[in-house]
Amino acid sequence: MSFYVRRILFYVITLWAAVSLNFLLPRLLPGDPAAIMLGKLRRANGGRPLSEETIRGITSMLGAEKGMTLWDQYIAYWGRILQGDLGVSSTRYPAPVLELIGAALPWTVMLVGVATVLSFVLGIAAGAWVGWKRGTWVDHLVPATTFLQSIPYFWLALVLVAVLSVQMGVLPIIGGYDVFDFPGGPEWSWAFFSSTIVHAILPALTIVISSVGGWLLGMRNMMVQTMSEDYVVTAEAKGLTPSRIRTRYAARNAVIPSLAGFGIALGFVVAGSIVTEQVFSYPGIGKLMIQSVQGLDYSLMQGVFLVITLTVLAANFLMELIYGFIDPRVRHRG
Amino acid sequence: MADNTSPEVPVRTGPTPTSTLAAIRIAKTDRTRRPLPRISGKLLTGIIIVVVISLFGILAPFFVQDPRFSGNDALLPPGDGHILGTTKLGYDVFAQLAWGTRGSLFVGVVAGGLALLLAILFGVLAGYFGGVLDEVLTLITNIMLVIPGLPLVMVIAAYVQHTEGLGAFARSSLLVAIVLGITGWAGSAVVLRATAKSLRMRDYVAAARVAGEKPLRVIFVEILPNLVPLLAAQLIFGVIFAILGEAGLSYLGLGPTGSITLGTMLNDAQTGQAVGSQAWWWFVPPGALIALLGTGLSLINFAIDEVVNPKLRLAPQAARNQRKARRAGRSVSENGAIA
Numbered sequence: 105m106s107f108y109v110r111r112i113l114f115y116v117i118t119l120w121a122a123v124s125l126n127f128l129l130p131r132l133l134p135g136d137p138a139a140i141m142l143g144k145l146r147r148a149n150g151g152r153p154l155s156e157e158t159i160r161g162i163t164s165m166l167g168a169e170k171g172m173t174l175w176d177q178y179i180a181y182w183g184r185i186l187q188g189d190l191g192v193s194s195t196r197y198p199a200p201v202l203e204l205i206g207a208a209l210p211w212t213v214m215l216v217g218v219a220t221v222l223s224f225v226l227g228i229a230a231g232a233w234v235g236w237k238r239g240t241w242v243d244h245l246v247p248a249t250t251f252l253q254s255i256p257y258f259w260l261a262l263v264l265v266a267v268l269s270v271q272m273g274v275l276p277i278i279g280g281y282d283v284f285d286f287p288g289g290p291e292w293s294w295a296f297f298s299s300t301i302v303h304a305i306l307p308a309l310t311i312v313i314s315s316v317g318g319w320l321l322g323m324r325n326m327m328v329q330t331m332s333e334d335y336v337v338t339a340e341a342k343g344l345t346p347s348r349i350r351t352r353y354a355a356r357n358a359v360i361p362s363l364a365g366f367g368i369a370l371g372f373v374v375a376g377s378i379v380t381e382q383v384f385s386y387p388g389i390g391k392l393m394i395q396s397v398q399g400l401d402y403s404l405m406q407g408v409f410l411v412i413t414l415t416v417l418a419a420n421f422l423m424e425l426i427y428g429f430i431d432p433r434v435r436h437r438g
Numbered sequence: 439m440a441d442n443t444s445p446e447v448p449v450r451t452g453p454t455p456t457s458t459l460a461a462i463r464i465a466k467t468d469r470t471r472r473p474l475p476r477i478s479g480k481l482l483t484g485i486i487i488v489v490v491i492s493l494f495g496i497l498a499p500f501f502v503q504d505p506r507f508s509g510n511d512a513l514l515p516p517g518d519g520h521i522l523g524t525t526k527l528g529y530d531v532f533a534q535l536a537w538g539t540r541g542s543l544f545v546g547v548v549a550g551g552l553a554l555l556l557a558i559l560f561g562v563l564a565g566y567f568g569g570v571l572d573e574v575l576t577l578i579t580n581i582m583l584v585i586p587g588l589p590l591v592m593v594i595a596a597y598v599q600h601t602e603g604l605g606a607f608a609r610s611s612l613l614v615a616i617v618l619g620i621t622g623w624a625g626s627a628v629v630l631r632a633t634a635k636s637l638r639m640r641d642y643v644a645a646a647r648v649a650g651e652k653p654l655r656v657i658f659v660e661i662l663p664n665l666v667p668l669l670a671a672q673l674i675f676g677v678i679f680a681i682l683g684e685a686g687l688s689y690l691g692l693g694p695t696g697s698i699t700l701g702t703m704l705n706d707a708q709t710g711q712a713v714g715s716q717a718w719w720w721f722v723p724p725g726a727l728i729a730l731l732g733t734g735l736s737l738i739n740f741a742i743d744e745v746v747n748p749k750l751r752l753a754p755q756a757a758r759n760q761r762k763a764r765r766a767g768r769s770v771s772e773n774g775a776i777a
Contacts, residue, residue, distance in 0.1 A: 118581045125585075126593075133597045140600070239757030247480050247737055254678065254732020256685045259704060259725030266713050266721075325743075325750055332753045368583060368625075375588030379686045383708075393589060394690055397596045405593060412589045420584050 107435040122413045130166045137402045138166035148197035191403035201407035212388030216377045219311035227319025232355040235327020252317035257376035261310040261383040278385040326358035367420035484737030495539035502533035523719040526710040541699035545615045545684045550676030552619025557626035565634030582624035595692045611694035618680045626672035671742045700724040
């Protein structure tokens with residue numbers, strides 16, 4: 105039980121640190137993001153003065169509130185966050201930040217989720233096989249995976265677009281669905297669903313290709329180490345079939361570190377998908393982040409960062425719970 | 439008993455010399471400590487790739503056209519005069535590539551070095567001292583590890599680059615390198631902590647401590663030298679991470695617009711519609727160079743990994759020997775002896 109208490113405590117502290125970082129960054133660095141943001145909002149509002157409520161919202165999120173100590177600002181900031189009030193976007197005035205994020209999040213979660221699981225399964229299966237075939241010609245293929253890993257996500261996306269979309273015209277270049285077929289936006293129909301699938305193929309392919317190498321390599325190395333463990337030799341000596349040794353004895357134990365690394369790798373995949381979404385103009389959270397950064401929409405930027413962090417933390421936490429269940433040793437090591 | 443052993447002796451003398459030689463060879467590679475990793479094919483390929491690209495980045499800028507000279511024809515395909523063609527603004531792609539490589543290497547080395555320093559600070563100190571300090575440093579490391587890196591870098595860059603008073607520094611590659619270094623050390627720190635913790639228990643470290651050496655001296659003289667292969671591997675990871683990070687950041691328009699890197703080249707290509715106008719010579723070379731450089735560095739890391747973790751090298755070797763032995767028709771017991 106203390107394992108779970110410790111982990112929950114860790115994630116609570118991490119969450120607190122992320123929120124505090126979000127609070128401190130605009131205040132500690134020189135410059136005045138709140139003033140920039142208010143100026144942008146005033147312009148977006150057609151030059152009319154902003155409501156008292158909006159101004160207070162912006163200043164408590166981004167700082168520069170007159171006559172308040174840093175501590176009071178911090179309390180007010182937490183108050184806003186806990187009410188789910190992340191302010192108003194200036195690039196998409198007057199949409200609330202939370203609403204924009206809510207609309208974008210499902211796109212990214214589906215795309216990144218499906219692509220990551222796919223890449224994990226493929227990489228682990230291939231890694232187990234390559235590790236099993238250690239000492240044969242397959243070993244020479246292993247260094248090639250480093251090339252896959254070193255490819256910048258977005259560059260791969262550019263090349264795929266150039267070949268598959270521009271040259272051959274097989275797959276659509278941009279967007280999450282066909283905006284001409286569905287001018288009214290997302291709807292619940294089979295036609296819309298298939299449109300999203302077609303549009304997701306290239307981004308997903310990009311993510312899978314550039315992340316599969318890491319899983320393969322990690323699994324292969326663990327597999328090689330596991331295969332020289334005594335219990336594998338014992339299994340061989342008992343005369344068990346090779347396929348049984350491979351799956352039930354070696355792969356099953358070799359996969360554990362990969363599972364542990366899954367959560368951390370997710371952070372990298374999310375980062376990669378941000379840039380990938382930019383290439384494909386995919387309507388997900390990454391594109392929202394980029395829009396906000398380019399348009400100096402600090403409220404939206406902070407909100408998106410918070411939500412991305414929250415999502416990655418939640419995924420990590422879930423993975424650790426599963427990990428603790430699979431490998432009882434981590435529960436007891438503390 | 440005597441009858442049983444005597445006929446076996448002549449049978450064994452045949453294959454034994456080779457198998458014992460192999461066993462001795464493996465034992466030797468395992469035990470004798472070499473200052474440098476064994477020059478394997480991987481290592482050699484990696485070193486060649488990295489050296490060639492580094493030399494290209496260091497030397498080529500002296501010999502090429504001014505990368506911002508826009509007097510050339512726009513969007514020329516590769517050919518005479520322009521080995522890799524020109525961009526939409528008439529810049530020579532090869533010249534841009536040369537300067538971009540230099541810029542990216544600079545960012546990679548500075549950020550990688552900074553990340554390594556921070557990793558040593560957090561990892562080695564935590565592993566060596568233990569106790570409350572360990573708890574605190576490990577907590578910070580783990581927090582940095584799970585907070586997604588690129589979004590954090592984007593947020594920091596967005597704030598820093600738009601603060602007045604920084605001047606040209608706000609858009610310099612040095613600032614980008616510093617931001618990447620500050621955010622990219624956590625993974626290495628975890629690895630270093632684990633190793634420092636185990637080294638701390640070794641007898642010679644304990645002896646140094648009992649002899650009254652100061653903690654800093656023990657760390658620098660007794661522990662760090664033993665971490666050298668690991669430090670090299672982490673530095674290489676850091677450099678790859680930083681070069682890829684810079685490329686992504688620049689591609690999003692948050693990079694060092696004041697200088698040329700491979701990332702800013704890709705950003706120019708994107709804003710210049712290079713993909714739509716099928717100007718492959720504009721966006722393929724920078725990305726390919728990044729991938730190649732990353733591959734070269736990873737291959738070196740591979741070789742280091744096989745030195746640090748002998749099982750990775752010895753297990754495939756053993757399997758190979760076993761197979762050879764089986765082909766030669768030797769008995770299983772002897773194969774076991776080889777492995």
